[in-house]
Each structure stands twice: as C-alpha cells, then as structure tokens.
Amino acid sequence: MSNRFQTLRAEAVSLQRLADDVAGLASNGTDWQSMVVAPRTLDPDQPIESWYLAEYFLNAWVEWHTVLDRYLRYFGQPLDRIPRVWGRLKIQSKELAGRLQCDPSLDKWIARSCERLLQPDAQSDADVSALFHQVINSHSRLALVRNSGEQREGGPMWRSSSTAAWGYDRQVKQRLYALPFNLREPLLWHLRHYRHAMLDVSWLDEPRWNEGDEARRSAFEDVLGRPSAAPPWIGRFTDDLRSDMPSADQVYRVLCRIMRAIAEIGYECFFDDVTSNEMNPGPDSPLGDEAVRVIRKDMPGGDPALRNIVVGVARGSQKRAFYGRPNVLVKLGETLTAAAAPMAAIVLVDSWDTAEFQREHFPAFRLHHARGHRFLFLLVGSPETQVAPLPLDLGPERRPLATATDFAFRRSTQGARSEAAQG
Amino acid sequence: MSTWTPANLTRHHQKRITKDQGCFEDLLAINGRTMTKAEYEQRSQDAVATAWGEYEAQGRDVARMSYYPKAALFVDNELVVAVTDLGRAEFLTCFHEHFDVPHGIDPGPGASLSQSQLRYKQKLQNDERCGMIIHVRRIRGV
Numbered sequence: 001m002s003n004r005f006q007t008l009r010a011e012a013v014s015l016q017r018l019a020d021d022v023a024g025l026a027s028n029g030t031d032w033q034s035m036v037v038a039p040r041t042l043d044p045d046q047p048i049e050s051w052y053l054a055e056y057f058l059n060a061w062v063e064w065h066t067v068l069d070r071y072l073r074y075f076g077q078p079l080d081r082i083p084r085v086w087g088r089l090k091i092q093s094k095e096l097a098g099r100l101q102c103d104p105s106l107d108k109w110i111a112r113s114c115e116r117l118l119q120p121d122a123q124s125d126a127d128v129s130a131l132f133h134q135v136i137n138s139h140s141r142l143a144l145v146r147n148s149g150e151q152r153e154g155g156p157m158w159r160s161s162s163t164a165a166w167g168y169d170r171q172v173k174q175r176l177y178a179l180p181f182n183l184r185e186p187l188l189w190h191l192r193h194y195r196h197a198m199l200d201v202s203w204l205d206e207p208r209w210n211e212g213d214e215a216r217r218s219a220f221e222d223v224l225g226r227p228s229a230a231p232p233w234i235g236r237f238t239d240d241l242r243s244d245m246p247s248a249d250q251v252y253r254v255l256c257r258i259m260r261a262i263a264e265i266g267y268e269c270f271f272d273d274v275t276s277n278e279m280n281p282g283p284d285s286p287l288g289d290e291a292v293r294v295i296r297k298d299m300p301g302g303d304p305a306l307r308n309i310v311v312g313v314a315r316g317s318q319k320r321a322f323y324g325r326p327n328v329l330v331k332l333g334e335t336l337t338a339a340a341a342p343m344a345a346i347v348l349v350d351s352w353d354t355a356e357f358q359r360e361h362f363p364a365f366r367l368h369h370a371r372g373h374r375f376l377f378l379l380v381g382s383p384e385t386q387v388a389p390l391p392l393d394l395g396p397e398r399r400p401l402a403t404a405t406d407f408a409f410r411r412s413t414q415g416a417r418s419e420a421a422q423g
Numbered sequence: 424m425s426t427w428t429p430a431n432l433t434r435h436h437q438k439r440i441t442k443d444q445g446c447f448e449d450l451l452a453i454n455g456r457t458m459t460k461a462e463y464e465q466r467s468q469d470a471v472a473t474a475w476g477e478y479e480a481q482g483r484d485v486a487r488m489s490y491y492p493k494a495a496l497f498v499d500n501e502l503v504v505a506v507t508d509l510g511r512a513e514f515l516t517c518f519h520e521h522f523d524v525p526h527g528i529d530p531g532p533g534a535s536l537s538q539s540q541l542r543y544k545q546k547l548q549n550d551e552r553c554g555m556i557i558h559v560r561r562i563r564g565v
Contacts, residue, residue, distance in 0.1 A: 035535065038537070041541075042537045042540070042541075043537075046535070046536055046537045047535060047537065048535050048537035048538055048541070049534070049535055049538055052534075052535075052538045052541070056541050056545075059545070113531070116528050116529065116531055117524055117528065117529065119524070119525070127523070128485045129483075129485055129523070129555065130523035131523075132553060132555070133522065133523045133546070133549070134523060134524075136549050136553070137522075186485050186486075186488060189488070189554070190483075190553040190554060190555060191553065193552065193553045193554040194549070194552045194553040197551075197552035197553070198552065
C-alpha cells in the first residue's frame with residue numbers, strides 16, 4: 001500500500017469523525033458562536049467554537065474529496081480501489097457540506113475569521129516560510145468558497161466569505177509581487193511540493209489553470225503560472241519519428257505531458273510518482289498515455305505488446321542503485337531486446353557521463369537503433385523543472401573523412417606519380 | 424530536563440525581544456518592560472513540561488535549501504513551541520506560533536484551546552505537504 005493511499009485513508013478516518021461531530025450542527029438556527037464538544041475529534045472535555053468546527057470540517061471535506069478524485073485520475077486507479085466506506089463518507093459529507101453552505105450566519109462567521117487576516121499596511125517581510133503559509137491559507141479559503149459556489153447553481157452562496165477570501169488573496173498577491181527575486185525559487189520549490197501533495201496539476205483542471213481573467217486567479221495559481229507551451233524540440237523529434245513509427249503522435253502526447261508534469265511538480269516528485277507501484281500510466285497520468293511502459297522495480301503488468309513507448313527515469317549515477325543511471329540504461333537495453341516491435345524510448349537522467357555512455361552503452365544502443373527502436377535522452381537541469389534533450393546520434397555511422405580505400409588510392413596515385421617522375 | 428547552552432539562550436532571547444517584540448511579554452503578562460532571559464528560559468521549560476503535542480521532524484533551512492538535523496518539538500496550550508535535540512537534552516529554540524501574522528490575530532483573541540490545537544495541526548499538515556518539514560514522527564497530540 002502506497003504512502004499516498006495511506007494518507008487518504010488516515011484523512012478519511014479523521015473526516016468521518018469530524019462529520020459525526022458536525023452532523024448535529026447542520027440545522028437551521030444553529031448559534032455559531034456557541035461552544036460545542038466534538039468527542040470524536042477532540043478531547044470530550046474541551047469545547048470548541050461551533051463555527052470553527054464547521055469551517056474545519058468543510059476544509060477537510062473539500063481537500064479530501066478533491067485529492068481523492070485527482071488521485072484516481074492521476075495514478076490511473078480504478079474506481080473500485082475506493083473502499084465502500086469512503087463512498088458512504090462522500091455522500092454523507094457532501095450532504096452535510098451542502099447544508100452548512102446554505103447557512104448565511106455561518107458565512108458571516110467564516111468571513112470574519114478571514115477579515116482578521118487583512119492588514120492594509122502589511123509589508124512583505126521577505127520571509128519565504130511566512131509567505132508560503134499565506135499563499136496556502138488564501139488558496140484553501142478560496143477553494144472553500146469556490147466549492148460553496150459549486151454546491152449552488154446560482155453562484156456562490158457565501159457572499160461575505162467569498163468577498164473576504166478574495167480580498168485576502170489580493171493582499172497576498174501584493175506581497176508576492178514585492179518578494180525579492182532571490183527568494184522566488186525557494187518559495188516556488190515549496191509551492192511545487194504543496195501542489196504535488198494536493199495533485200493540483202493543470203491537466204486535471206484545465207479551465208481553472210488556464211483562467212484568462214487575472215482577477216479570478218488566486219495568488220497560488222498566479223505565482224505558479226499557466227501551463228507552459230510544449231518546447232519546440234518535441235515537435236522536431238516526433239516529426240523525425242513520423243517516417244519510422246506509426247506511434248509518433250502518441251510519443252508527442254507523452255513528451256508534452258512529461259514536460260508539463262516536470263515543469264509543474266519538478267523532477268523529484270515526478271520520479272517518485274512514476275516509479276511508484278500505484279502508477280498505472282493513463283491519459284490523466286504524468287506520462288500521458290496508457291501505451292507507456294516505465295522501467296521500474298516491479299515492472300507494470302499488462303500486455304507489453306500494447307505498450308510501444310518505454311520511459312526510463314534515473315536518479316543519480318550509482319551503479320548498484322536500481323534507479324541509478326547505469327542500471328536504468330541496462331534495464332532499458334533488456335526491455336528493447338525483449339520487445340517484439342520497435343519502441344520509442346524516452347530516458348530522463350539527472351546526471352550524465354559522456355565517456356561512460358560511449359564506453360559502456362553506445363554500441364548496444366546503436367544496435368537497438370538499427371533494429372528500429374528510437375531514442376530521446378533528456379537531461380534534468382536546475383532548477384529541477386528544466387529539461388533539455390542530450391545531443392546523441394545513434395543513427396548509422398557517418399562515412400569517415402578518409403577510408404582505407406581512399407588511402408590505398410592516394411598511395412597508388414602517389415606511387416604512380418613518383419614512378420612517372422622517375423621515368 | 425532540557426537545558427539551554429548560554430550562547431544559544433542569549434541568541435534566541437535576543438531574537439524574541441527584538442523580532443517578536445511584545446509577543447512573549449503578552450503571553451507572560453509582562454507590562455512596561457521586556458522579558459528577561461530567565462523568564463524566557465523558564466517559559467521554554469514550561470512548554471516542554473505542559474505540552475499537549477509532541478513530535479519529531481526535520482525542519483527546512485530555507486536559505487540553504489536543505490534540512491536541519493531531526494529535532495523534537497513540543498507544543499503547549501498557548502502554542503509556545505519548544506524545540507530540542509532528539510535526546511531532549513538541549514534546547515535549540517523556543518517561539519510562539521502565531522501563524523505568520525502578527526501576534527494575537529490567528530487564532531483570534533479568546534480562541535479556545537481546541538481551536539488552537541486544530542489550527543496547529545492544519546499548519547503541520549501543510550508544512551508536511553510542502554516539504555517545510557520531513558520525516559515527521561508523531562508522538563502525541565498532533
């Protein structure tokens with residue numbers, strides 16, 4: 001069982017307890033200022049503000065069900081992976097959230113908690129950790145009010161909370177704009193990790209991440225940016241491939257997705273996900289297509305004949321490590337040797353040794369190329385969102401400048417000349 | 424019992440009375456003067472003694488883009504966080520968690536202990552998600 005699934009399971013247990021505690025509050029006329037006990041969540045002797053418990057539940061619900069939905073698509077997991085009890089929890093929580101989000105007095109309490117954070121004279125103190133928390137806090141509040149809008153067809157039910165959350169977000173954006181350039185990358189590193197933890201990748205929610213109206217983009221979405229365009233070399237590579245491989249369009253799709261995934265979550269997280277035993281490559285995965293076979297410790301199941309693209313991902317250059325670059329290249333060679341038909345091979349490495357490749361792998365890969373397999377080697381740069389192709393030519397050996405025949409011809413010509421001179 | 428090295432106590436006390444001016448003074452109900460080193464030392468020891476939350480983790484050194492060695496963290500009712508080495512012998516730092524907004528705003532004045540606890544757990548969860556802390560081992564309360 002993977003860590004991610006375990007996290008979802010632990011969160012489901014907490015959410016169920018919260019839902020049980022909050023169930024009694026979701027009725028008309030609740031005094032949100034009152035103190036209640038939440039014996040399933042907290043110490044039964046410790047009361048808590050009703051409005052805060054409700055807000056805490058709503059946040060937990062929005063996060064859990066959003067990440068669960070994304071998880072199934074991102075990792076290509078079947079719906080029946082979800083325990084039945086989670087299905088019941090979804091129904092119960094959705095109904096409960098719907099009732100809470102109809103209550104205008106709760107809206108006012110939640111708006112008030114957000115308004116407290118508004119400080120018109122606040123300046124950026126150039127603290128990455130502080131700014132990160134503000135961006136995330138604002139993003140969570142907006143997710144809540146956006147969700148309240150989804151619950152109602154007529155738009156956001158929680159007008160006060162929505163106004164307060166967007167007001168706070170504008171303040172956070174101003175602080176982001178004032179952030180010194182040298183602190184931008186450390187902040188982005190943390191935001192990328194958060195994005196990865198929440199599986200908030202752009203291809204799973206295109207309309208939100210491609211939102212054209214700046215005012216409707218949160219500080220989080222703004223700083224991480226819109227999905228970047230596919231690098232031009234992908235088109236050039238797949239155009240060259242088109243004459244050799246019918247799957248060139250598939251390769252194009254896969255490369256575009258891999259580049260987008262690495263740009264959004266970084267190579268470290270991409271590597272962890274695609275080598276995880278829960279990754280089933282599919283159209284919503286960071287690999288972009290079910291035709292992809294990843295070189296990993298437990299080779300994924302399925303009919304290898306249906307997989308005509310192989311992806312190798314390496315971390316480091318240790319020879320003994322499974323995912324060390326030398327071993328990934330060896331495993332790739334084995335996969336290609338066993339392949340019944342030509343495959344497109346995409347190899348991602350975070351380090352490179354030209355001499356080692358030339359010495360230990362070049363002859364074998366040239367043979368694979370001669371058998372019809374095609375390769376693209378990609379080097380991860382710095383920051384780890386940057387990737388560029390390595391210049392490798394595995395094609396037929398070029399005609400050397402001078403061949404043995406040329407040499408013999410020159411010698412014989414020279415010999416003839418000298419003979420003529422002597423004669 | 425955890426203790427401070429003199430140099431570290433001086434450094435962190437100085438930081439608290441300059442960068443977080445008024446924060447610990449408010450917690451200790453000190454009026455018209457700054458908190459003394461002895462008061463700060465005592466408050467950090469109280470945080471360990473009365474903590475509801477205890478966990479171990481490696482925090483991020485944002486400037487160096489690397490992680491500090493694993494440490495033990497204690498959180499008390501007022502969200503004073505005392506950080507010691509893994510052996511619980513030496514204090515590394517002690518601060519008041521007010522969630523990156525000025526002291527007294529989040530949670531708001533008069534917030535219940537339960538609200539503070541849930542707010543802290545939420546922050547811890549986000550810190551884990553973004554790599555601000557790693558290798559978290561929850562011992563109690565969090």
